Amino acid sequence: MKCLWCENENAEQTARTGYWELPDGTRAVEITIIPSVSCPSCGMEYQEDHIVDEIEDQLMLIDTKKIDSSISFTDLMSIPRFLKKNYFKL
Template sequence: MKCNWCESSQATSSSGTVYWELPDGTKAVTITETPSVICGDCGMEYQEETTLKEIEDQLFLINTKVLEAELSYKELMAKPRLLKRNYFDFSS
């Protein structure tokens, strides 16, 4: 795996904790066990764009009023959706 920051081949898949502000700005949540990349050379820990998009889409599609302050990535992605897809995403 190649690091997106320093382009080293010392990057590995891992999981970490991220902090996310809800799309409506009402609160922030802690998402544990989030798929991440950690680079052994530069020390950077980050999430790939696909993971970021999955989190953003899910937070648009679920009822965030009843969302816990802390949950795992798997728990977040398992929340029932109010809509089938993010109709506000015009990037595809």
């Protein structure tokens, strides 16, 4: 896998924890086991854009009051949405 930062070919798929502010700005949540990329060459650890978009869309389309302070990526993505997709995204 190619690192987006240093372009080294030794980047690896991994899972990491991240923190997201809820769309209403009331608090942040810990999201665990997020599909991520880790590069041993430059040391960067990041989530690819499509994963970030999935998380942000999901947080926009669910009842975030029901989320505890920590949730796994899989559990977050399995929460039923109010709408099928984010119609607010331009």
